Amino acid sequence: MGHAPAPTAATYATDLGAIRAAQRRIEPFAHRTPVATNATLDAISGRRLWFKCELLQRTGSFKFRGATNAVRMLDDAGAARGVVTHSSGNHAQALALAARMRGIPAHVVMPSNSAEVKKAAVRGYGGRIIECEPTLEARESTAARVIAETGATMIPPYNHPDVMAGQGTIALELLDECPHLDAIVVPLGGGGLISGIAIAAKALKPSIRIIGAEPELAGDAAASKREGSIQPPMKPVTIADGLRAALGPLTFPVVRDLVDDIVLVSEADIAAHMRLAWERMKLTIEPSAAVGVAAACGDWIRARPELADVGVVLCGGNVDLSALPF
């Protein structure tokens, strides 16, 4: 728990300057999301919690920030050929809308067994779906074929400097509104969200603690930090499906150096805190966001009263109402 080295422009894939530029770039398109408070959750947590409502972002998750920044970074000729991804979750929806708002095509490679609700969401934002066999190999080869045919640019969901910079804009907004924060709790999957936030927040306020919140059943980032090298993803069984991915080579160094702690959350706690947020905050957070709420309300943080004001990123709210975990 010693002090992390100060990040420099040369150290990581993005930096405060790039994140500030991203903020100016996405400002006409992305919402500045509100910060919510809740007396009941404060009482449970024993401190003041400040919830950054990224579930109220366009397309229902923070992913729209990174996707928009990446799409807007393309030059006109490159942009005209479109963008492609083989993520099928929130990033796919975000990329589809970001592309539509620039008037360019978005090709989304999805396994043929993807939930119809996910396909409908991507189509609803104007994305073009290309189905493939449900294997990683098929997704990658299909994406490669799309790129060869169209010249589209691959925008991956997290392991990309412009995507990381876009997600980091959350920290700029949160610390602008709540400069007194002692810590920020961030759901941790592939690491794009937490790495952007950690780089921006520690550059602005070196004393702030960045706390990852990870499902026990997808605890590969905690293992990677412990081992000092990227560990493979675990079997994709957690209900927090947005957090199943493993770290990438660009996000891992940030998690290794700038994330102070990673709190592991059980499946039961994910479901219970999802329900708590729905009932008391009136916000339909998705399971991945509930991982952060659980970390901010659980035993780990209760043992740390010095963290008096804690930001919590409610990363998304895209839920299938016909399959609730409670």
Added chain:
Amino acid sequence: MGHAPAPTAATYATDLGAIRAAQRRIEPFAHRTPVATNATLDAISGRRLWFKCELLQRTGSFKFRGATNAVRMLDDAGAARGVVTHSSGNHAQALALAARMRGIPAHVVMPSNSAEVKKAAVRGYGGRIIECEPTLEARESTAARVIAETGATMIPPYNHPDVMAGQGTIALELLDECPHLDAIVVPLGGGGLISGIAIAAKALKPSIRIIGAEPELAGDAAASKREGSIQPPMKPVTIADGLRAALGPLTFPVVRDLVDDIVLVSEADIAAHMRLAWERMKLTIEPSAAVGVAAACGDWIRARPELADVGVVLCGGNVDLSALPF
């Protein structure tokens, strides 16, 4: 649809001055709730909708405003003897918390067959529950006994000047933030919410249209307006349980004179628009609030393009997650 007479202090149970005083009185206790927008619902409605998020009010509904205003209007001696109500819904929770925040007892008379979740909510806010037989007569006689025993003051859920004034503060906030509104859509049950809003809004902006939204299966207010006299409540079957009450003698004249139209909403449309708000706005609105959303997105308003900017009061978000209508 001619112009309504301008309200005067003598005409109705409350007026703009009392509502402004209520705003100052409740400001230290109630949230100033945010106004949300949503591109998907705008597209469906064919105009700009401005959602006043009273589901994010303390206790999860607008009722906290009226209850707090009424509780704070009591003199110290009267307040010390406590308050009583025999409403068992959102007003009971609101009154319990408003009383606790003044440090006085709240006695809530509830039928013995009330849902356990409602009893738990009232107890959670510090209310004292007195159970009685599930008839209106038993509720009234039990409340009378509590008043005789304790000297507590009855605070009814809507037919009360201070309650109406408290609810009217919503219009002050909404028109302060959105002075360009052409209309406000307000869920309509007993009429406390819409009468406070209508009095304040028409005093500030006489051209504004006030539109009630009422379940077809609880269309007694529309019938009352049509008949020119208070009609009894209908059989309490609508899922919008907050809107089952009939108008009272203080709220009826306001609905008669200042409410421009009442839109009736089917049960299927209530459930569909509740789900729409959950999925797209990420807000767990209750069925009563969905009645307003449905009215703001349906055929009636689509035939009125001149209403370009429309406020919609999301009146509450207290939902039993184990009994969803979709």
